[in-house]
Amino acid sequence: MxxxxxxxxxxxxxxxxxxxxxxTPVYVYDADKIVSQINHLKEAFTGLPLKIKYAVKSLTNMSILKLMRQNGTEVDAVSIQEVQLAMLAGYSAEEILFTPNSVSFAEIQEAVEFGCVINIDNISILEQFGHTYGNSKSCCIRLNPHIMAGGNHKISTGHIDSKFGISVYQLRHILRVVKTYNMDISGLHVHTGSDILDPEVFLQGADIIFESAMEFQDLRFIDFGSGFKVKYKENDNTTDLIELGQRLGGAFKKFCAEYGRELEIWFEPGKYLVSEAxxxxxxxxxxxxxxxxxxxxxxxxxxxxxxxxxxxxxxxxxxxxxxxxxxxxxxxxxxxxxxxxxxxxxxxxxxxxxxxxxxxxxGxxxxxxxxxxxxxxxxxxxxxxxxxxxxxxxxxxxxxxxxxxxxxxx
The missing domain is CATH 2.40.37.10 (Lyase, Ornithine Decarboxylase; Chain A, domain 1)
Known part of the structure; x- marks a missing residue:
């Protein structure tokens, strides 16, 4: 404005x-600002196999979803209803990462039947998934890195008392479940919270997830979540995405070389894409x-x-x-x-x-x-x-x- x-x-x-x-009252969104945010994130990670998974919980209007799709984003959904909204907006199920928390296994099965990429953050659900599907269906695992980061404590999701993710200290347990059911783990995911200003937080999470990733032989992607800080006031500090892209991108390339092949790098911004719009x-x-x-x-x-x-x-x-x-x-x-x-x-x-x-x-x-x-x-x-x-x-x-x-x- x-x-x-x-x-x-x-x-x-x-x-x-x-x-x-x-x-009035009325919500008004500037499409140009949304597109600008998408393009800036793409620019920051130029040269990497990047996928932007829009966190639809931030703004689920169908017209916004269609605008996102037209500009090359995919979807991060946290409920089966968000999955259905994304599909109605034209996304294929394969473009949707389903990252629920504390839902029934029946809801996860519904997302599997649609064909979504499933992200699991609970050992109990991981065991049920392995028992039900073996290696016939792949899944992603969300790890809790035990990093306290972000703004208000209600939006910090990677600390030791968070309900989100499986603790990195339980990695041995995860690996036993994966081996028992011969599971196909397609990706690892980490998300520490919102309003993260310091690139070091992302790099700390990256170090943890890279070390964990060496235990999984068939990964296709690493998902770093989001949490990029946006501007709330004049002259407010924001996440320097160009610096983050250079530093995290460099670390990611080094990891892929050590891993033995190139993986995709995923982010799932919500607030970053639509807040200022x-x-x-x-x-x-x-x-x-x-x-x-x-x-x-x-x-x-x-x-x-x-x-x-x-x-x-x-x-x-x-x-x-x-x-x-x-x-x-x-x-x-x-x-x-x-x-x-x-x-x-x-x-x-x-x-x-x-x-x-x-x-x-x-927004x-x-x-x-x-x-x-x-x-x-x-x-x-x-x-x-x-x-x-x-x-x-x-x-x-x-x-x-x-x-x-x-x-x-x-």
Whole structure:
């Protein structure tokens, strides 16, 4: 989103016009930014057999999935429903990595029947998979490297107390299971968390997975997960993907030479691809002044964007309607009947009732984590593509709230 001549716009379309046309609250995504992120990741790992597996849990809209597919990504899915959505968007099952956690074996069998690549992070499931399929179906194994990394502790997934992955200290047990059932292990996977700034974290994980990989003779790929840090504030530090590509890419080439053949290198970014492309537009309902704080109460809440309340996530907020107004401090709060804050003590241009505010970094885990709490409708979604703003999800109605309810006589 750029500000020119006191007008915020996306691909030349004034944001105020998007808000007027589709109403607020509304999620708006910039397709150009998504494509730019994909291309930057490809550039960082030029010369390597790279596969980008988009983590669809971050944003599952079908139009976004189709945009991803058109630009050469494959899919990382964590539920059988995400698998089905990806296939409906045109992906083949072979392009889908299925990485569930704590699901029933029946769900894994369903993904096997589709033809997905299965990623297993539990010894019990590994044993069931081996017993059921032997070496007739291959699978990947997700290892827990015991590396504490990332931002909020809720999104750190590679530490010793994490529910994700099989501990590297259990490698001997893994190998016994694999040998017992003569299993075909096609890949190894490691993912330590989100918002990882330091390339050293990826290199630490790489050292662990490379050492483990020497125990498996028929690997086709190594999956390094993701966790690339995106920009949340002006002048914010982000993961230097070019440096990471040079250092991790060099280590990967060296490993492949030692392993005896070239493997594919996989990543599964979600937030990195869509976060900065998304804006959540809301309208100011009330300006409420107290002895301590000036609140802007908007027509949305944590039912639509839960990240600030769940993860203490920072989302920059700015006034689209009054970009050159006098700077004042506001706490931006929602309309949910609970403490429900988007941002505390934020400097922004003077806000008037009716003004449109834009919340940045709303592409990832915004609408995908939205709910109907307080019986509120989930918002619409709009994709700006080739200079046109297109509705890609309708705003919900009362009919949507009632659709699956069953009235009984009492």
């Amino acid at each position: 750029e500000l020119k001549d006191d007008v915020y716009s996306i691909q030349g379309i004034p944001v105020q016009e998007i808000a007027s046309q589709f109403g 998304g804006y959540f537009l809301v309208s100011a309902n009330v300006i409420k002044t107290t002895p301590a704080t000036v609140f802007v109460g908007v027509n949305s809440g944590m039912n639509h964007l839960i990240r600030p309340m769940m993860y203490d996530a920072y989302h920059e907020i700015f006034n689209v309607s009054n970009p050159r107004g006098t700077q004042r401090l506001y706490s931006v709060v929602g309309y949910i009947c609970e403490t429900d804050t988007f941002g505390w003590d934020r400097p922004m241009s003077e806000v008037r009732e009716g003004d449109v505010l834009a919340i940045k970094n709303a 990832a885990y915004g609408i995908s984590m939205a709910s109907n709490y307080n019986s509120r409708f989930r918002p619409a979604e709009v994709l700006v593509h080739n200079g046109q703003a297109k509705l890609i999800r309708k705003r919900e109605t009362m009919e949507d709230l009632l659709r699956n309810q069953v009235e009984v006589e009492l």
